[in-house]
Amino acid sequence: MIKTKKIEWAPLTSYLLLLAFVVLTLVVTYVLYLGVQDMFKVRLQEQIKSVAATAAAQFEELELSSIQGPESVGSALYESTVKKLQKIRESNPDIKYIYILRKTKNNQILEFVADADSIDPSAEIDLNKDGVIDESDALNWPGDPYDVSEYYYLQFDAFRGPTVDPDLTNDQWGTFMSSTAPIQNTHGAINSIIGLDIAVRDFNASINRALVPFILYQIFLLLTLTLLTVRLVGTWSTQLEIIKELDRQKDELLGLVSHQLAAPVSAIRWYIEMLLDGDLGVLTPQQQEQLRTVQGSTQNLNDLVSMILDVSRVQLGRVRIEKQELDLGLFFKEIIDVVEPKAIEKKIEFVKSIPANFPNAMLDKRYTRMTIENLMTNAIKYTPENGKVSVTVTHSEGIMRVVVKDNGYGIPLADQKNIFGKMFRASNVRNGSIDGNGFGLYVAKGAVESQGGKIWFESAEGKGTTFYVTLPLNSDSPANS
């Protein structure tokens, strides 16, 4: 089976990334928007402060000090002050109110001095233009108290320099920004301030006009990105399905083909056997020799087909265990008889430790032999001349333990996780002529585990490898390692 775990996680990570990006973009956009809003506001505030400062420059404390109380209404100074205020207002259409206030003994209360509307405070005019003349149209008289307990900046800062109310005010005519500037006093401390309420109705509108196209474009980009991600994920999912299906078909095909191959290959084997046994007549020595060569090839072919069949079975989870009574003493002797000569050929010291007595065992002979023989052959294969291979067999509590240890090339760390996989060949195999088809351990693992056993190893590159196999002697009871 192809490992698809990594690919399976891809859609989730893609969506998470997309989500993170969208959230980040939205947050950044919002922060930017607020920032621009703030920038505009600050600029506006600076502009308004300078308007207030410029207006303040036209007045002088000395003159204003003579406006005291309602009696001052009608005096020349009062009228010229009001007219000046009116002129300033006319010159700047955004100024809604303009007024002068002065300190009192109570710094929570300021005293009204003059404003642009109150040339004749006693006149009854419809100030708020609502069609009715009532208290809401009342004009201010000099001396009228003005409660500034809620406007901190009007208590102190306003008398030190141009200030602006940090909050905007709203009334039935719209949104206003209020600014004040101190009126100069050549004879002492600042006593009066001029205040302007300026309409900022275009404030937010202009920001929006500037930013909305940008935001719309961003949304368009995000939507496109989302669409692309969804399409991409869809493609991946389809690919994944295709891969899985192909993988499954491959496994099935392999099983099918190898099954079909078994028949003709077996037929060839048995016919050759019969020929060599003389069942079909006497053969000349040359004929026998040639036939034996054919038999060798046929055996190889048969082994290969068997191997493919086994691999297919392990792959599809269809390993068929045929338990039979096994004389383990004889069993191991047979294997060692086959394997030991190879060790002797390579001048490898072959140490065996097999118990003299074994309890009864019910195991699959073919698979168990395949596994053990494979491990021993590998140990010899991957150990150089004059090396050492040891085989130790023990049993206790119904479980057999086989340890095959060599001091050969070892398995590099990077390869270790793949060793029970298919087509595996370690990267450090120096001798290019080492044969084998890369399936041995894969089938061994499947075979061992199907019998309730375990197989594992320890290895260090250049030092050697040790393989461990545990098998329950009676497959009905599972092995506990």
Added chain:
Amino acid sequence: MTAAAPAPAQHKKILIVDDMTSMANLWKLKFAQMGYDVDMSKDGVDAMHALESQHFDAVLLDLYMPNKNGFEVLEEKSHTQNSSTPTYVVTSSIKEEDISRAKALGAKAAFLKYQTSPKELVSILSTDLKA
């Protein structure tokens, strides 16, 4: 069986049922060598005709065949004169269920066709038949 030597095998009759003639011929050859009489059937229908018309000492039966398969033959055999004839199933199927089903239907033993050599097969059967 009497002690008279050349083995009573000369009169032993085997029925081989298999749609794959290449393998069946091999078995026939081997059995013939040992002195058995061998009849062959290509499918289950053929096999039933044979089983109904004569007595056999053993049957080698393939499981998967056209027209009538080995399982059906096993079932129907019990209504013929060969109801107690030992039947050895040879099959290429590795499925556990097939083997157990065959045995449940009365097969004496089951062999994997491509893993059992004709030599082995013949020696097992002749051992059983001598007993």
